[in-house]
Amino acid sequence: MYASRNPSNKLYTNIDDVLARFPQSAREGMTDGALHLRFDGREPCQILVQRGIARVVLGGEGSARATVNCSSDAFLELVSDRVEFRTLIQSGKLAIEGDLLFAYGIYSLLLKSNEEAAEQFRAVDTMARGAPLQEVPRVQRPTREQILDTLARNTPLIATGMMRDWRALAWTPERIADEYGDTSVVVEQQVTIPMREFIARMNETPSGGEKPAYVNGCPLPESMYPDVQPPPWFPHHEIRPPQLWMGAPAGDRPSTYLHRDGAPVFLGQVYGRKRVVLFCPDQTPYMYSAAIVRNSELIDPDHFDRDRYPLLARAFRTECIIEPGDILVLPVGWYHCVWALTPNISIAHAYGEDSAWSRS
CATH class of the missing domain: 3.30.1050.10 (SCP2 sterol-binding domain)
Known part of the structure; x- marks a missing residue:
């Protein structure tokens, strides 16, 4: 993200x-x-x-x-x-x-190390909390006040019913290929290819242990902006430009490796289903954070070297499934790892007062 x-x-x-x-x-x-x-x-x-x-x-x-x-x-x-x-x-x-x-x-x-992000992480790593989060709450059409409270308490939430006006909810890989086939997209190999070619790769079976085709958070092409909406709880100028996450299911391999973000993130699920594994910031002592503080040395919390990383087995995790129409509200500092369970499309927005986006 x-x-x-x-x-x-x-x-x-x-x-x-x-x-x-x-x-x-x-x-x-x-x-x-x-x-x-x-x-x-x-x-x-x-x-x-x-x-x-x-x-x-x-x-x-x-x-x-x-x-x-x-x-x-x-x-x-x-x-x-x-x-x-x-x-x-x-x-x-x-x-x-x-x-x-x-x-x-x-x-x-x-x-x-990003000093500003490091300070944010220190604050959420040490904040007072109640019992561990057993399940990510699902809230139908939460208000701005509810979202602000969620971010202040630094607890995730799944907002439902907020994407009704998204034309993107009608997207399928095939429809994107038809409507935006000539649009360029940056794939995980960090090369730019036409969207139509990427959709074709999604339908191919990887060979030689290659990771399935995936667009790993590239900027959403501006021609697709009219089909999505920024999070409705904040003015547009406080939201960074949208990112596209799209690709084939990866089996038991993560589509996005374990990491955390230095800004609140709103992950809107457009098509397909994803599994998200979350670790609260207070689990940092078990997470083998790298010097940059937003990354972990670990990649996959389901499969890891238990001799080299014994503390991760003690970390408390929370899991959720997001489906079309869900927006996962992810506060600062929550470690997360994402699996594509089906062919899928997601749009991520992050809060950031310094980065406006314009919709064409």
Whole structure:
């Protein structure tokens, strides 16, 4: 979903500051391999993962699991948590070749902590709470006051009956292919393809252990804006532009890995069903949070190395299923992992006073 992006977050001053973070432990599930980093006007280098440890090696020779090409300035903005992969790729300032998931794992090790988000997380991690949430409440057409109370208490909620005016509720993959087939979309491999081609991939059976086709939170194409609505409880100028999450079911594999967001998120389910596993922020001592604080070293809370991560077994989890017409209201700091149970389409909005969106 949305990660907190703070434009005032202090930048790394140079690439050497970034590389000084190594050596360090790799994320769970990262196999051995090398990521080549190629910058303009600077000697290339690589980040090498061997037996769970990531370290820097100068030079860019030898085989690589993935290669990243970008300018030094773009790279520093990326790892300072001021911009994300998709934005740089769409602008042509960054290109990734090879294993995207391996590259993203290295990216999570490079990220500089966002001080504003870290402060938000500290507040919700330590706030007083009652009994653990056994079930996410479902509320028919909640009022603004109810949503504000939900966010103030930092407790999730499923809002029903709020998407009646969404033309998007009539979407199916086939209808999107017909109406928006020529629209470009950024897929999980961080390449831009026509929507029609992506829909065709959704119907294909992955080979060689590949992850099923998935659009992992790319900006919703503006031509599709008229079919959706921002969350009705806030002025439009307080809501960030919508994101599209769409793809094939992934079996027992998560469609979106375990993480948490630095802004309230409103996930509207348009088509199909999703399972969401949630961990309250007070479970942070068991979650193996990375230095960036919004990511966990873990990927899948259903399947993990119990010898390496024994504390996760002690964490209290809450689960829910969201269906068409549901809006999952997810406050700041709740860890979540999402599984697509069927072919599905979701639209996510995040609260953010600095980011308006216009509807055409």
